Amino acid sequence: MCSLSFFILFLFSTLFLLLGIYYLMFDYSLFIEWEIFSLNSSMVVMTFIFDWMSLLFMSFVMYISSLVIYYSNDYMHNEKNIDRFIMIVLMFIISMGFLIISPNLISILLGWDGLGLVSYCLVIYYQNVKSYNAGMLTALSNRIGDVCILISISWMLNFGSWNYIYYYDFISDSFEMSVITVLIVIASMTKSAQIPFSSWLPAAMAAPTPVSALVHSSTLVTAGVYLLIRFSPMLYLYNFGWYLLLIGCMTMFMAGLGANYEFDLSKIIALSTLSQLGLMMGILSMGYSDLAFFHLLTHALFKALLFMCAGSMIHNLNDSQDIRFMGSIVNFMPLTSVCFNVSSLSLCGMPFLAGFYSKDLILEVASLSWINFLIFFFYFFSTGLTASYSFRLFYYSMFGDNNYCSSYMFNDNNYFISFSMIGLLIVAVLGGSLLSWLIFPIPYVIVLPWYLSFLTLLFIIFGSYFGYIISDLNYSSGLFSLSFFSFVSFAGSMWFMPFLSTNYISYLPLNYGYYSSSIFDSGWGELFGGQGLYSFFLYMIDYIQSLSDSNFKVYLLTFILWMFILFMLFFIN
Template sequence: MCSLSFFILLLSSTFVFLLGIYYLMFDYSIFIEWELFSLNSSMVIMTFIFDWMSLIFMSFVMYISSLVIYYSTDYMHGEKNINRFIMIVLMFIFSMALLIISPNLISILLGWDGLGLVSYCLVIYYQNVKSYNAGMLTALSNRIGDVSILISIAWMLNFGGWNYIYYYDFIIDSFEMKVITMLIILAAMTKSAQIPFSSWLPAAMAAPTPVSALVHSSTLVTAGVYLLIRFSPMLILYNYCWFLLLIGCMTMFMSGLGANFEFDLKKIIALSTLSQLGLMMSILSMGYFTLAFFHLLTHALFKALLFMCAGSMIHNLKDSQDIRFMGSIVNFMPLTSVCFNVSSLSLCGMPFLAGFYSKDLILEVVCLSWINFLIFFLYFFSTGLTASYSFRLFYYSMSGDNNFCSSFSFNDSSYYISFGMIGLLFMAVFGGSFLSWLIFPIPYMIILPWYLKFITLFVVILGSYFGYSISNIEFSYNLFSLKFLPFVSFAGSMWFMPFLSTSYISYTPLKFGYNSSKSLDYGWGELFGGQGMYLFFLYLIDFIQSLFDSNFKVYLLTFIFWMFILFMLFFIF
């Protein structure tokens, strides 16, 4: 089943990508409507939009998922229910495709809820306590976004339809559309894990690594960014951009800082994903929607490769994820090390790799834009932090001493895992330049002073040096993490966000729901509701039956007595 799914998805990806290029060249789009039923003159319509953006994004999702499924053949080799795993992944891909091609809020909700449900099934796939806790945190955090989309569907009843693209140009100052846009921003913040909903993304690393490579590169976490790209005219119209810009920059800064104090390999890459999502959100809120989409695509390529390389290491190290127990992997796994370093350098914005074309352009546009010093500082400091944690990861895993257990024996001999990584390696190298020629066919020249032009390169080199040197400090020195323990625990735990999310945000509503259910549904509701009425009628029936059984005369006398009382009352009044 793995091979069949791989070939079908790869062929579909190729066809859809060529179609997307054709639509992009001729500025062509297709809008398909299918009316399901009509309710009070509001038609419920299944709608699909096929334009260059949806087709290219869908082709990338299919390409990455095809390689992930092929990669899973070896990674999930010991899994008895491998077909069930592949079916869940295919359901996930279908939900994402439905979300991508939907310009209708109802069909978006189908894909959106499908992503949430299937991601819960994938996060709890290993069925241990940690997975269950991570799955519950993921599900409850994403439910906030689901509810906000449901409320926005109800608000859109005021317009008589749910195709939001009809209302871009015609509703200039509508209170309803302001509320809908605000709800859509809330939904996008939960799905793309922006502050204060960030804690679920590193927790979702409890899922199998092939799932992480798919979910946290091109599908689940980018759904919120993609939805805001579709709603982009309304963001500018109602002036919500300043709020989104601040949230995106804070998320980028927080996750970059946290990754420098993390020792779990997958969580470092998850925090890196969070940082890049903050970058996409912030540049999107500045009005550069095509640029945000461009970075979304390039990020999908090198981040999927990074997760695949991490999975190859974890698989060979007998499921060990702590980077302190790695070292000198380059001697044992040269192919994995090459792919890992290429994707890390692409993440840092190394010239002429995929990430360079989008990140360098974003930072030059930021230099060109009218922003305050705080946003400028957060952008460039976060870029330096990206290089810092990438080179820290390189030091711990690739160079340095061999810290493995003596029983470890590993190499790059797995054909399926190597093929999956090489398939993405070429895209991580050449994909950025190819996409930049496609999406920006007319060359633009950004002219900046020399110190602003070189600040990006300077920040990356400085961050790389800082990350490598701070990891290289001898143990005999006064350790930074022990000397500044309050700061390290604050920054390393994502500003205590997981604690707040689990203790207050998630736990309190669950406890309130339990108490209200116990006191209302099973308490007063039962006493005065169905159960109480049932017991009352049982008592009444028993009482009347006892009257019949004991003596008919008593019943007759009682009946005559009450009839006499009623007659007297009627006669008096």
């Protein structure tokens, strides 16, 4: 089933890519309206939009999905229910497809909710306590966004249709559309894990690694950014960009800082995804939706490869994810190491790899724009932090002696994993330049002073050195050590956001529930309520039963008394 799914998805990917290039060249858009049924002059219509943006994105999703499914042949080879796993992944891809090609809020909800539900099934796939907790956090965080989409659907009734794309030219003074835009922004923040909804993204790493490669590259987390790209005219019209810019930059900074103190390989890459999502949100809110979409596509290529390489390492190290147990992996797994380092350099924005074309352009545009110093600092310092945690990861995994079991041997001899990684390595190197020629046939010419032009490269070098310093730091005792430990606790735990999202939100309601249960259900409420009445009726029944059964004299006396009353009533009448 894996090979068949791979072949079909690869064919669809090629078809969508060719169509996307054709539509892009001729600036062509296609609307398809399918009337499912009509009842009392009310039509239920399914609407699809095919333009260069949706077709290119669908092509990338299909291509990455096909390689992820092929990769799963090796990674999940011990799985008894591999077909069930593939079916869930296919449902995930179909949900994303619905979201991409829908200009209608109802069908967007179908894909949006489908992503949320299927992601829950994938996160709890290994069925242990950690997976269940992570799945619940993921589902409930995404449920906030689902509720916002549902409320926006009800507000869209004011316009007579749910096809928001028809109303771009008629919303300049509309209060309803401003409310809908706020709801869409909140929904996108939950799905793309912006502050304060960030804690579910690293928790979702409880899913199998092939799923993480799919989720963190082109499907679940990018859904919010894609939806905001579609709603970008409304975002700029109502001036909500400044708010989203601050949130995106804070998310980028927080994730970059946290990744430098993390030792779990998967979580480091998950936090790097969070950082890149903040970058996309930031540049989108500044008014450059095409640039955000460009980075969305290039990020999907190298991030999927990065997760596949991480999965290959984890698979060969018997599911060990701690980077402190790694070292000299290049001697054992040269292909994985090459792919890993190429994708990591692409993430940093190293020249002429896929990430460079979008990331460098974004930073140059940010340098050219009218932004304040705080946002400028967030953009460039976060770029330095990206290089820092990438170099730190490289330092731990490639340098020194191998810290795993001394007699353990591992290698690159997994055909399906190697094939998938090479398939993504090619596009991670060439994809950025090809996309930049497609999306920007007339290139951006940005003229900056030399110190701003070289700032990106400078931050990459300084960031790498900073990562080396953090990796080689000795924690000595003393006051500095205590304050540094406090800072590491704060920065390394995503500014305590996982605790805020779980313990501190659930503590008060659960505590209130416990006290109300002990006071009302097991206390006075129970004494005077259900149990009290039950005991009283039992007592009365027993008492009356004893009177009627046990005491014959009382029974006769009662009988005579009733007869006397009856005779009296008879004579009176």
